[in-house]
Amino acid sequence: MIILQVEGVGKQFGGLQALSNVTVDLPQGEILGLIGPNGAGKTTLFNVINGVYEPSDGRIIFNGKDITGLKTYDVARLGLARTHQIVRPLNELTVRENVIVGACFGREDHGLAAAGAIADEVIEFIGLSVRTDQLAGSLNIGQKKRLEMARALAARPYLLLLDEVLAGLNPSEIAGMVEIVRKIRDRGITIIMIEHVMHAVMNVSDRMFVLDYGQQIAIGTPEEVANDPKVIEAYLGDPELAERLMSDAD
Amino acid sequence: MDFLSASIVDGLLLGFVYGVAAMGLTLIWGVMNVINLAHGPIIALGMFGVYLIFTALGLNPYIGIVLVALLGLLLGVLIYYVAVHRVINAPHLSTLLATYSVNMMIIGVGTAVFSTSPRNVDFSLGSVELGPITLLGSRAVAAVAAVLVTGALYIFLYRTRPGRYIRAVANNRDAAELMGVPSTRILALSFGLGTMLAAIAGGLIATFFPFTILAGGVYELKSFVISVLGGLGNPIGALFGGLILGVLEGIIPTFMPTTWVPVLEFVLFVLILLVRPSGIFGAKK
Amino acid sequence: MNGLRKYSGLILAIVVVLALVAWPTINGKDITREVVFTMILSVALASSLNILLGYTGYVSFGHVVFFGLGGYVGFYLMAVQNWSLWPAMLAGGVASGTLAFFLGKAILRLRGGYFALATIGVNEAVRAFINNYKPFGGPVGLSLNFSVYQNYGGGAREALWLSFYMLAALTILVIIVSYAVRTSKFGLGLLAIREDEDAAEIMGVRAPNAKTWAYVLSAIFPGILGVLFFFKNGNIEPAPAFRLQLSIEMIVMVMLGGQGTVLGPILGGAGYQRFRGFLLTNPLFKNIQLAVAGFLLLIIVLFIPAGIIGWVRNRFPKLRRVLQ
Numbered sequence: 001m002i003i004l005q006v007e008g009v010g011k012q013f014g015g016l017q018a019l020s021n022v023t024v025d026l027p028q029g030e031i032l033g034l035i036g037p038n039g040a041g042k043t044t045l046f047n048v049i050n051g052v053y054e055p056s057d058g059r060i061i062f063n064g065k066d067i068t069g070l071k072t073y074d075v076a077r078l079g080l081a082r083t084h085q086i087v088r089p090l091n092e093l094t095v096r097e098n099v100i101v102g103a104c105f106g107r108e109d110h111g112l113a114a115a116g117a118i119a120d121e122v123i124e125f126i127g128l129s130v131r132t133d134q135l136a137g138s139l140n141i142g143q144k145k146r147l148e149m150a151r152a153l154a155a156r157p158y159l160l161l162l163d164e165v166l167a168g169l170n171p172s173e174i175a176g177m178v179e180i181v182r183k184i185r186d187r188g189i190t191i192i193m194i195e196h197v198m199h200a201v202m203n204v205s206d207r208m209f210v211l212d213y214g215q216q217i218a219i220g221t222p223e224e225v226a227n228d229p230k231v232i233e234a235y236l237g238d239p240e241l242a243e244r245l246m247s248d249a250d
Numbered sequence: 251m252d253f254l255s256a257s258i259v260d261g262l263l264l265g266f267v268y269g270v271a272a273m274g275l276t277l278i279w280g281v282m283n284v285i286n287l288a289h290g291p292i293i294a295l296g297m298f299g300v301y302l303i304f305t306a307l308g309l310n311p312y313i314g315i316v317l318v319a320l321l322g323l324l325l326g327v328l329i330y331y332v333a334v335h336r337v338i339n340a341p342h343l344s345t346l347l348a349t350y351s352v353n354m355m356i357i358g359v360g361t362a363v364f365s366t367s368p369r370n371v372d373f374s375l376g377s378v379e380l381g382p383i384t385l386l387g388s389r390a391v392a393a394v395a396a397v398l399v400t401g402a403l404y405i406f407l408y409r410t411r412p413g414r415y416i417r418a419v420a421n422n423r424d425a426a427e428l429m430g431v432p433s434t435r436i437l438a439l440s441f442g443l444g445t446m447l448a449a450i451a452g453g454l455i456a457t458f459f460p461f462t463i464l465a466g467g468v469y470e471l472k473s474f475v476i477s478v479l480g481g482l483g484n485p486i487g488a489l490f491g492g493l494i495l496g497v498l499e500g501i502i503p504t505f506m507p508t509t510w511v512p513v514l515e516f517v518l519f520v521l522i523l524l525v526r527p528s529g530i531f532g533a534k535k
Numbered sequence: 536m537n538g539l540r541k542y543s544g545l546i547l548a549i550v551v552v553l554a555l556v557a558w559p560t561i562n563g564k565d566i567t568r569e570v571v572f573t574m575i576l577s578v579a580l581a582s583s584l585n586i587l588l589g590y591t592g593y594v595s596f597g598h599v600v601f602f603g604l605g606g607y608v609g610f611y612l613m614a615v616q617n618w619s620l621w622p623a624m625l626a627g628g629v630a631s632g633t634l635a636f637f638l639g640k641a642i643l644r645l646r647g648g649y650f651a652l653a654t655i656g657v658n659e660a661v662r663a664f665i666n667n668y669k670p671f672g673g674p675v676g677l678s679l680n681f682s683v684y685q686n687y688g689g690g691a692r693e694a695l696w697l698s699f700y701m702l703a704a705l706t707i708l709v710i711i712v713s714y715a716v717r718t719s720k721f722g723l724g725l726l727a728i729r730e731d732e733d734a735a736e737i738m739g740v741r742a743p744n745a746k747t748w749a750y751v752l753s754a755i756f757p758g759i760l761g762v763l764f765f766f767k768n769g770n771i772e773p774a775p776a777f778r779l780q781l782s783i784e785m786i787v788m789v790m791l792g793g794q795g796t797v798l799g800p801i802l803g804g805a806g807y808q809r810f811r812g813f814l815l816t817n818p819l820f821k822n823i824q825l826a827v828a829g830f831l832l833l834i835i836v837l838f839i840p841a842g843i844i845g846w847v848r849n850r851f852p853k854l855r856r857v858l859q
Contacts, residue, residue, distance in 0.1 A: 076739035105739030358826025516660035
């Protein structure tokens with residue numbers, strides 16, 4: 001079953017074409033890695049999918065429903081959750097309250113009591129139990145990233161958009177997070193993840209999708225993508241990255 | 251018809267002075283995103299400054315305004331360091347209340363010292379007849395002074411180093427700091443300039459209207475309206491906003507009771523905030 | 536016992552108000568009643584504003600518009616249409632709530648300072664309009680016939696006591712509503728909006744709706760209280776009804792006690808008025824009471840921005856459950 005169809009989506013900001021004619025179908029249960037050089041339009045694509053921006057062209061179909069131009073909160077309630085590259089904790093609320101917000105206003109629209117139970121379960125799953133009554137603003141960056149994940153998961157989404165959840169983490173934290181991403185997929189949740197930590201994203205993704213200057217230049221298995229001349233060319237601006245890209249594919 | 255043109259000219263002349271008052275408010279907003287709620291009392295202090303210099307020292311009110319401008323600058327810098335600097339990065343509520351507390355202190359002390367009885371600067375420049383229109387001398391001079399002040403501000407902002415620093419800080423404080431702009435001193439200077447403009451406007455108003463220590467409140471509210479008309483944060487736009495308001499105040503009473511003027515002003519104010527928060531000229535930075 | 540613990544925050548808040556009400560009730564003095572009237576009126580106004588300011592994070596600088604408008608609508612119905620106080624109070628609340636609903640749809644799109652400015656503009660526009668509105672008496676306002684008070688317990692003094700207990704009951708109602716919002720799912724949505732509106736929306740909080748209802752809730756009670764206040768006052772005029780200063784005092788009270796908490800505005804409202812009363816009657820400060828109050832406000836803003844309750848909560852996290 002196809003859970004998300006992005007059909008010919010474009011986005012313009014003034015004279016800048018941030019995305020043009022992006023088309024991708026996402027089957028349920030897949031992990032799609034979204035990569036590309038900085039400024040390629042990856043986060044913009046997320047913003048267009050979840051309704052932060054309305055696309056200039058094209059349509060977004062989610063679970064068979066056209067969600068183009070819907071407000072972010074309506075998209076969220078249909079079962080599409082996301083995390084942010086720059087974390088956005090609700091600082092003056094506790095970790096548990098943050099996650100309860102996710103559960104309360106997510107797809108299942110729970111009351112406070114039921115949301116509390118879900119929050120406890122998700123916090124346990126994500127490994128923040130010892131922090132549960134701490135104010136979100138007092139967490140360190142790794143914990144804040146987990147909190148973002150927990151909030152998104154508590155919404156019980158069908159589709160999860162992860163924006164650089166591995167950035168800024170140390171190697172053991174990365175391994176833990178990759179494990180969590182796998183477990184989330186095992187629960188039947190479809191995932192698109194933007195990532196710069198190449199070995200991790202190649203490792204965990206079923207397919208990869210590459211953007212460059214707002215254009216899609218490749219889509220396929222990690223091996224196919226890593227050996228695609230256009231992808232290598234796109235990354236030539238950053239030779240080190242290209243090298244890592246190729247070595248990680250082996 | 252003559253009556254209409256006379257009242258438009260009156261409004262226009264007054265509009266220049268409104269513009270100077272609003273320039274002070276909008277400059278502070280533009281540079282540091284602070285709504286200065288002590289604006290009205292500082293206008294009133296400008297009035298009293300000129301009054302005291304005129305009555306106690308017997309100096310010409312226009313010399314008084316120069317002195318008042320200087321004192322206004324110093325007062326603003328002081329207010330910035332004492333009340334604003336600590337909360338400059340805090341949420342809006344903090345700066346609103348911090349400047350309001352300054353408002354309370356000025357009004358509190360001012361009322362105790364001057365009471366709330368009306369004063370006026372007993373001074374006249376006579377009037378000039380221009381065809382059917384009678385120009386009150388002090389208003390005409392005030393309008394000319396307002397234009398000079400605007401020109402001086404423009405030159406300061408665009409042709410001098412501190413002015414360029416102010417614009418840089420207004421544009422992006424972090425980036426300006428990285429480039430070595432002493433941002434704290436520039437913020438204090440901007441606040442000082444804002445209060446200086448308020449004090450000058452107060453001083454000019456005192457040359458033709460009677461006033462009390464509470465009189466600044468009306469001009470503070472007008473400054474809000476004008477700032478929004480001209481685009482919050484755009485000092486030159488404020489002059490045009492002032493002229494528009496002045497002309498409106500001249501025209502409206504010719505076809506409806508004067509008491510409806512504030513209704514229209516504030517409805518216009520809210521509508522512009524909603525439809526074009528960048529002002530009818532758009533914010534220029 | 537469990538229920539007692541669960542509601543300890545609410546119970547503590549109500550006990551504070553009841554203690555205040557008990558004071559003139561026990562000593563029976565009119566002067567004490569007047570002092571406490573001002574204090575609990577402030578408590579009720581500050582608690583209402585807190586729903587918008589403290590929970591939702593929107594700075595309504597012109598909140599007095601709801602006090603004034605509700606007061607005017609109710610007063611007009613009493614003075615001109617001969618309504619009795621109770622339905623007039625209801626009508627005042629409905630009028631303010633309705634204004635907030637339509638206003639909210641429009642101006643709650645504005646954020647930060649722009650919203651604050653718009654609320655000032657709205658208050659000034661309404662004030663200027665009422666100044667010109669003949670049915671409401673224009674600049675002169677309206678007054679009640681003294682004989683009206685005989686319908687409320689026999690004479691003016693009885694009517695004043697009745698107003699006092701009515702205010703006390705309303706204040707407790709406001710506190711219950713404030714507590715119910717604070718501890719509800721709706722309230723959690725508001726807190727999320729306060730912390731980060733865009734992030735809250737992305738999590739599914741329907742911010743435009745939630746903000747509007749918070750605005751309406753925070754406007755209804757000032758409307759009702761306005762009717763009661765001006766009924767007790769005997770007359771209403773534009774200047775005291777739409778006094779911007781009262782708006783700002785309301786914010787100061789919320790801030791002083793601790794925004795976003797149930798108990799904060801109660802302590803802030805009562806404490807502010809008590810302190811103001813002290814300044815006004817103290818020979819040393821009488822003439823410069825405004826300046827002294829301004830100075831203290833500055834100290835609070837600069838050094839304890841979280842207010843009394845916020846400060847205690849941060850110092851003693853264990854008290855969080857009680858100090859809601």
